[in-house]
Amino acid sequence: MPNLPLAKAINAGLRTAMERDPKVLLMGEDIGRLGGVFRVTEGLQKDFGEARVLDTPLAEAGIVGTAIGLALRGYRPVCEIQFNGFVYPAFNQIVTQLAKLRARSQGRLELPVVLRIPFGGGIGSVEHHSESPEALFAHVSGLRVVTPATSADAYWMIQQAIASPDPVVFFEPERRYWDKGQVETDATLADVAPLHRARVVRRGEHVTVAAYGPTVRLALEAAEAAAEDGTQLEVVDLRTISPLDVGTVAESVRRTGRLVVVHEAPTFGGVGGELAARITERCFYSLEAPVLRVGGFHLPYPAARVEEHYLPGVDRVLDAVDRSLAA
Amino acid sequence: MPNLPLAKAINAGLRTAMERDPKVLLMGEDIGRLGGVFRVTEGLQKDFGEARVLDTPLAEAGIVGTAIGLALRGYRPVCEIQFNGFVYPAFNQIVTQLAKLRARSQGRLELPVVLRIPFGGGIGSVEHHSESPEALFAHVSGLRVVTPATSADAYWMIQQAIASPDPVVFFEPERRYWDKGQVETDATLADVAPLHRARVVRRGEHVTVAAYGPTVRLALEAAEAAAEDGTQLEVVDLRTISPLDVGTVAESVRRTGRLVVVHEAPTFGGVGGELAARITERCFYSLEAPVLRVGGFHLPYPAARVEEHYLPGVDRVLDAVDRSLAA
Amino acid sequence: MPGGDPEGMVQLLTPAGERVEHPDYDVALEPEELLGLYRDLVLVRRVDTEANALQRQGELGLWAGLLGQEAAQVGSGRALRPQDHAFPTYREHGVAWCRGVDPLGILEIFRGTSHGGWDPVAHRLHPYTLVIAAQLLPAVGCAMGVQRDGAVGTGDPGRDTAVIGYLGDGATSQGEASEALQWAAVFNAPVVIFCQNNQWAISEPVSVQARVPLHRRADGVGVPGVLVDGNDVLACLAVTRAALDRARSGGGPTFVEAYTYRMGAHTTSDDPTRYRSAAEVDVWRAKDPIDRFRRYLESEGLLDEDFTTALEAEAEQLAEHLRAGVRELPEPAPLAMFDHAYAEPHEQVEEEREEFAAYLASFDAAPSGGDPHQQPATVAGRTR
Amino acid sequence: MPGGDPEGMVQLLTPAGERVEHPDYDVALEPEELLGLYRDLVLVRRVDTEANALQRQGELGLWAGLLGQEAAQVGSGRALRPQDHAFPTYREHGVAWCRGVDPLGILEIFRGTSHGGWDPVAHRLHPYTLVIAAQLLPAVGCAMGVQRDGAVGTGDPGRDTAVIGYLGDGATSQGEASEALQWAAVFNAPVVIFCQNNQWAISEPVSVQARVPLHRRADGVGVPGVLVDGNDVLACLAVTRAALDRARSGGGPTFVEAYTYRMGAHTTSDDPTRYRSAAEVDVWRAKDPIDRFRRYLESEGLLDEDFTTALEAEAEQLAEHLRAGVRELPEPAPLAMFDHAYAEPHEQVEEEREEFAAYLASFDAAPSGGDPHQQPATVAGRTR
């Protein structure tokens, strides 16, 4: 059971998928010779050739648009968008074509396309490199949206995403790329947790904290800190954003009576609002306090030297926990 | 006080703005000679010339991108996106440039650009003509998002949007274009209701119904029907989506204890979730029932002959009201 | 200037129906092939006529006509082999016809009972795409898939495959159209980008889109650009066939500009008298693609009365098929819309399906206290 | 092939520093103008050297170097008049220099204290744009504004205005780049689209973007496309000046491809040895833009020791200004980020500002029970 950084776990997952199915292709900018700016595709062009690992022209609409055509011809393209803020040139292809072609053709067309998007902040980078646009994709029917928080999930979820007959937007938490974790590579795709289930990653009785991608570790750190003060946080790693596994969170909230949702994306219009609305609807009589949200502010992602203030940190999570407990 | 269809009220508002300020320009596809596919710009090219009312190449990125440049040079461009589903080619310019340039330049650049987008369904049209993508814009900081529900608001709000130093996405409810209403054209911009305030359009004590754009009339129709059964709905026309006037809704909910939000956009990830989360946070102890939402389903907009089932209708609103009252 | 013949346009038939030679392009067709083309032209025009009538009668919400563009569509459509793939806009009813699609499948879209009533896999005709130019990158990607399948340059005419992607003159302005051309060039993809320059994009003349002839765009990325008389079915067939052959053999992409004219309205919602002159339309009427081809066939003595009578009867039958069929197109069941957004269940969709099913059932159950309230009236058919 | 001189490239100075004639382009400069250009070249290279060093020392998170592209940037930048507007990418430090921007303002971006430290209105230098090609449509729009202001073709050199928009070879693949060219053509906008083909887009050679020379793209939309030696400051000045003059006089847009080379890494996060050979870099080192210009000035007897010593001192002073200044760049105050998203108050932003201010204040108030928990460490500077 190797101990892999999250980026390497995705690399291994891509490799396994490519070995299993010759129709799996990788497409993107600098993913071939260079192995991607985060080295997630390192070594794959060397081993699988240029026909299966394509360095593309610098055009995101082109990447997604041609991936659609390749999928129609039976391929399973996995597209890398170099950074979160550069996905918008492809937005038309994603929203009007990729997401809708199945419905438009009454299920006659299948679009097994994966879009890998590094997202989130905390790496001290420049504009457009640290954003969290997942809510924009979650609102678009026809897409599935998931994000792993650990190396093990990264390894398996990328394979599940590739195996999905539906288009999947796969958000990779940038600042966790170098976090290591054990990966059980001997299991099979059927054995591991389903792609669209949330997971309780820490048990606790006082407040449920729901997080995904980069904020899962943050929630766990907050839980450690809270435990020192005697507050037991239950941490749920959502894993899947569309569909949203409301049931797993509701089950937890029915026990704790309190929920704090944490994501890096701006709170306003973010995924947390949707979860809050659904949990409140389902658990209205169990809730001891309103669902609270901790997220980015309704601001363009700021310059790197101020991002620690923009991003939810342990303290802001704990502050919300305190407010929830005080309600 | 003329009685104008909503489309004509916008036309009159554009005309007034153009007369007042020579820097106001209109740009879009078919807006000149043809007067736009909904005739909203009818007669304006004839009266203001081709330099101020531009028929553009068929490229939405081009429309918004050049509008940005014109704004930087001191103009106030008002762009028409022909239909809601055709805005995505411009999404990159909107999200990465239009919305962010002010923050990126620390307030040194001003982007008084208006994007007019006809939205919503109910007109029996083909794909991409009836969608409600407002949540995608509301989540993007730097933009303001508003929508009028009546001719009077249409006339004044378009002028306020043009006067705004910030970019404004102005959603026009397609199926209300032909609805007539009194327009008090003698007032001044300073007299009328501020752009970013919601408005209680019907008083009622039992349940608050919040709606915007095309669903305001729907909510009023539901209120009529409910009144026959003795249920008094309070109807709030949100008018502004970003910012969201939470205070006006909260004030109402504190009295009624119940809230139903109605929009045509898919419920999942829609504006209703955000409003539900905020109202629950503010009014937790006043709420007698969870906030309920009535909206489109998480599906691509369906074919015209089934849209009446996709869209929230009076009955679905009343059903939600009943469920709220039963909680 | 709309109307004048542009320089360098490939033509094999003059507007008067005279057969002319071209140094680079030719077609040698058997009489039955020529008559087959004529049949196609007449029948697709009949589909158009009938659909317009059905729209006026309220059976369709909208119709996007092809009047005047029959030759460009039939010429290019008949150049395709069964294994080829076509990616149309919303106006390629003639191409759909050549792909064996029942026109009723198209009427579904404009009646509003579905977003497309044919099997895109079986017919190798992609669903109509309303977002202009958005079908082109998928077309190029499909061609890249063909390449990867080794279905190019084998010399086996049943195997070598090409892709054709259609667009209008207005659509050339979309950045995606440029990207498609460029990707085709960079990957040497077996694809033909076929532009029907019908001179208008709704109310905008082609001069709003470009200052130079559209086919020159291809030069910019090193793709051959060919200008063909789009009202000349033989020239369209010859040029497209050559381009497809080139693609199938591994020679790479071609951009074709078919110079033609939209004789009717943009759609039935449009009123072209607001933006163009009757005189302009008259100029183009004189170049009608069917008239000229009929004159040619007549001059060759190929059109006899038996054939024209039979064709007339076939057209009448087809019209009747549409008239009867359109009224019988099944109304979509309310719950069916939940079926195809995803291949595998999606929690929120399933939940909404169940809730909506229960909601609908609540009316059937007719609970005491009343009927469902009426839906507000919709204003149908006011837009395109 | 990177390294070989392409056909038809405008050159006024050979790599050996020999002055050559060109039938269409020339510049006649006074000695002090020539020395001024040399000074610019030396100083902007010094900015680059210093910024790289500061990045290695951890003062900057990242740096995108211009080594090798000084002539293209100074040549084009010095062709601008005060009233002109420039729309850069993220690499036009030499252009920024010509627009009078203190390089410290650029370092703010790469240190992470702001998204840009100059006043774009005062300098008529748009903020750096990281989304490739996204600055071009705004540049064209600005030029359309210039037209509407009547600031074109008046003959008044202080009034007639042009716009220049920069992009890289890789960025030419974006659909928006094509749209920008086309809008410029259709509206005859007073704009120069200036492409620095530095042969690489991170790890991708220009052959991944296009099969034909980039400047040919202009032909496709009827815009003149000029290929210029991007390592020849005189040729870049001459070609850009002519293009800007044409724009200012109402003659319309020009596309310029400056053929050059990125001698360093894409950014300090990049390792070019992974994708290109030392031999290739050597070929280009022999064409260094500063070496060749120095040889020319020497051969003309224009460079004396006084000048070079003074310039060396000036460069040293500039470097010291950067070294000292970068450390003194003010750290952004946490609450300042709330100031500029909107010109007028936005309810949610104001609410968040207040809540966050109260939250921050709660630490100052040092409530009983403790310090704020520590932030998790960030992994800075690992990406571009």
Ligand SMILES: Cc1ncc(C[n+]2csc(CCOP(=O)(O)OP(=O)(O)O)c2C)c(N)n1
């Ligand atoms: C991206 C996009 N923008 C706008 C529209 C609205 N629209 C539909 S058809 C049309 C004109 C298209 O003209 P052209 O490409 O010449 O094709 P034609 O209709 O003439 O066949 C427009 C603007 C659209 N469908 N897609």
Ligand SMILES: Cc1ncc(C[n+]2csc(CCOP(=O)(O)OP(=O)(O)O)c2C)c(N)n1
């Ligand atoms: C839309 C977009 N996609 C991807 C990127 C990531 N990226 C940054 S620079 C770069 C290469 C650009 O190459 P080129 O245009 O040649 O400019 P150069 O860096 O060589 O000056 C890429 C892919 C980006 N900034 N924007």
Ligand SMILES: [Mg+2]
């Ligand atoms: Mg057209």
Ligand SMILES: [Mg+2]
């Ligand atoms: Mg480059």
